[in-house]
Amino acid sequence: MNALLKNNHMKWVLLTVLSGFFSEICFVVHSQEALPHQNLIAVKEVSDFKVSPDGAIMAHLAPHEGFLNLWVGSKGGRHLQLVTQQSRSVSEYWWQYDSQHLLYLHDPDGAENWHLYQTDLKGFNTRDLTPFHGVQARLIAYRAQAPDQMLIALNLQNRSRHDLYRLSLNHGALSLTYVNSQGMIDWLADADLEARLAISINESGSFELLRRVANSTQWETAYKFPTTSQMPRLISLSPDGKTACFQDHHQDSGNRLWTIDLATLTVTALGPETQENILECLIDPMTGMPEGVAMNNHQRSWHMFRDAYGDMMDFLRFDPGNLSFPSRSIQKMHWVVAYRDASMSTTHQLFSFGDRYQIRLLGMERPALRGQTLAQTKRVTFPGPDQEIIHAAWTPPLDAVDHPYQGVLIRAEGGHKEPAHLAYDEETQWLAHQGMGVLTLSFPSVPSLERLGHWMTGHWSATLAAHCHAAAQWVIAEGHAKPDQIFAKGVGEGAYGVLEAAIQHPEIFKGILLLNGIYDMPSFVRELPAYDRGLLSGLARRDSVTRLMKASLLNKVAPLKSNILILHGEEMAWAQPAQSSALEAALAQSEVTATRHTLPTTSDRHMESEGALAYYRYLQHFLYTHAAKTDF
The missing domain is CATH 3.40.50.1820 (Alpha/Beta hydrolase fold, catalytic domain)
Incomplete structure (x- = not known):
């Protein structure tokens, strides 16, 4: 199999044969007035594939009556089931850790007041977990160690301020855990969904990293970001709570990934020394820690922090395009792999570990473009x-x-x-x-x-x-x-x-x-x-x-x-x-x-x-x- 995939001709033979497995999910929206080269701008037939935590089921977005909605099916693309029928496109979604429910954000009135919804895989039982008019929900933390709970932020008490709430995914109960009186704009929580770190803006307009005082609801300044820092974003907290990872953009060094030792407050750049901006972090689905970064070079280039992924990355380069990893199963046995390139339609595939590497086509976003001459960027x-x-x-x-x-x-x-x-x-x-x-x-x-x-x-x-x-x-x-x-x-x-x-x-x-x-x-x-x-x-x-x-x-x-x-x-x-x-x-x-x-x-x-x-x-x-x- 490996030798076969090294041959350029056989690559496309494989894609052509496998694409038949996904033919049943094609839904094209036709306009009343044809445009020249309309197939170039047609609605994506499939996008945003995510494998369930147990690795058994695949979800994706595809049009239904002109709007992107959720579908589920087997990993081979069969037995497809329409899950949502929203009249506005679903924006973001996640698998619940029980692999029996999906969670998604939806904007019911077009005012960016995102509501968090939960639905079963047949779409029969769907409920709005944040049913508050004019209130925006933000996902803060969802960890495998607490699979039936989620930490979210809502501007429920004050529309200009997001407070922290613990949400029960079983009962839908909400409990206020922290009133955001210090103007915090981002948080990190531990495995128990307790907020431990936050970012706020101080009196001079600069960013600060705050740390919650042990056994207290009070916060203290742990680190002051440089004045050249522009919108730092918290990424992860190590399982032992000693190291945090954040992403930040500096005018002189670009967009980088950094770690901070919370005992010594030493900040260290993570990844190779480069001026290229970071495009994506590969996050461990269990620990939440970064395992690699993708950088903006002439192509999307990955730097993995685990040597064990080296052979896999070599294998996945058989197809043209820039790699990204939108989803992985909880045990990391199944990876959704997206290949993006300016001169081809994005292709989604499922990579699986086992006795040997296996690859399976999930779908192409615009299959009508296959074989068509496209402009080179x-x-x-x-x-x-x-x-x-x-x-x-x-x-x-x-x-x-x-x-x-x-x-x-x-x-x-x-x-x-x-x-x-x-x-x-x-x-x-x-x-x-x-x-x-x-x-x-x-x-x-x-x-x-x-x-x-x-x-x-x-x-x-x-x-x-x-x-x-x-x-x-x-x-x-x-x-x-x-x-x-x-x-x-x-x-x-x-x-x-x-x-x-x-x-x-x-x-x-x-x-x-x-x-x-x-x-x-x-x-x-x-x-x-x-x-x-x-x-x-x-x-x-x-x-x-x-x-x-x-x-x-x-x-x-x-x-x-x-x-x-x-x-x-x-x-x-x-x-x-x-x-x-x-x-x-x-x-x-x-x-x-x-x-x-x-x-x-x-x-x-x-x-x-x-x-x-x-x-x-x-x-x-x-x-x-x-x-x-x-x-x-």
């Missing part, structure tokens, strides 16, 4: 302001098709996202098939580990705008497009940077696309969901953040010459539609051509099928109007 770097090196992903237009459009789209997207050179990106491929080159920016100095993390940098908006301008300069210098063929797209916070770049350099950008954007910080702060106000009030202790909270682009749009397409979801909790309405009103006093549309059923995390198809129709019309070839 590569990583590029170019100089930015102050001798900064900017990292980006470049996808040239596909040469094999007759293109209706020409030009380059520079994308500056807000929020945490897999780097574009490491995974298939539907929009990039759709644009490349129609003649547009795509340059996707990542902002290493403006991390998005957690929301509002970028506010820690006083030069946030200036960085975004400067990166967009530098990207345009690179496109022109490389001969990919002329200034009147360059477009830019910004999403969320990225929309602020794109708009500011177009204001500062009106001679470059022919058109800009703004999706769910933020343009006026004072109103954004006023409209901020209550559960984020506590965090922002802590960050606002920094002068740079205070200045940023007063910034606005609405009174600076006069220099604009770009054609503008403004799109906003009808239900947005993070960036309210009023932001786009205010920009539209400001642009009405200028000479630019601006068009505004509302997208149905969209959220910060994804667009549902209806909203996605509407987005591409508006984008297609925008390109037809401003980027169409004159001889096409």
Whole structure:
């Protein structure tokens, strides 16, 4: 078997044969109006596979009536059962340790007030474990040592503050364990689900690691993070309670994994010395400690802390793509393995230990792409302001098709996202098939580990705008497009940077696309969901953040010459539609051509099928109007 898998031809023979096992889970959402190359942007037929703790059953997300819902079946993909029938997509889910129930987060009203649900495997007994209107649930700890309990955070008593609760998964009972009077934003719990460590923001706006005093409800400062620290995140606490692991981003060293000895308070970097950002941690399902890290290099590269995984990693490299491990059984005998690559559909497989290694195909997210020629994406770097090196992903237009459009789209997207050179990106491929080159920016100095993390940098908006301008300069210098063929797209916070770049350099950008954007910080702060106000009030202790909270682009749009397409979801909790309405009103006093549309059923995390198809129709019309070839 091992020798067979080393042969490139036989790899795809194996995938082709095994894909038949999963043919029964294909659910394609058809639109009323066909788009060119619509198979490139179709809803994923399967995604997010997770094996049950006992290794016997497989769960995954797949569309049901246009929304991602939970399905379960055997490890071979048979006997599929629809578990949930939600009218909004399921966002995140976990197996309960009894392997008989699934737990998932669902946003019933589109306001990011996530509720925690529990369901059996047939979907007959589903209950909302946090049935409180306007309250957001966050999972803090769930450990195999306490399989029938969970530690969660709820802003039940105060909408701007999350307190800790112990939840019984058997009875649904909730008990308050800690009132968050110190503005804590993250916690670590031990195997008994007792909170032991936390992160808070001190009087100067810097982060601190707090430790709970033994046999007390009081907390003390154990470690002060450097002032360059941006949104540290707690990962794990060792079973003996002596060592904690956390992830942090520093402007000078990137996103790293660190350990702290809680007796000596010595902090040590975990993993290889590199400036590459950490993308993922492999966590032991029993102890909760990290066993490896994936880093953002030219490919996703893994550094394992256990030598025993070396042979397995060599075996798993038989398939093209970048490895990730979304799920493992409790005894680590079965691993769900995802292969991601910018030029292929993501493939999910099940790797099993035994007398010999075994691999089984679970499904491909977009099987219609198999055998289709896709545009190639590569990583590029170019100089930015102050001798900064900017990292980006470049996808040239596909040469094999007759293109209706020409030009380059520079994308500056807000929020945490897999780097574009490491995974298939539907929009990039759709644009490349129609003649547009795509340059996707990542902002290493403006991390998005957690929301509002970028506010820690006083030069946030200036960085975004400067990166967009530098990207345009690179496109022109490389001969990919002329200034009147360059477009830019910004999403969320990225929309602020794109708009500011177009204001500062009106001679470059022919058109800009703004999706769910933020343009006026004072109103954004006023409209901020209550559960984020506590965090922002802590960050606002920094002068740079205070200045940023007063910034606005609405009174600076006069220099604009770009054609503008403004799109906003009808239900947005993070960036309210009023932001786009205010920009539209400001642009009405200028000479630019601006068009505004509302997208149905969209959220910060994804667009549902209806909203996605509407987005591409508006984008297609925008390109037809401003980027169409004159001889096409």
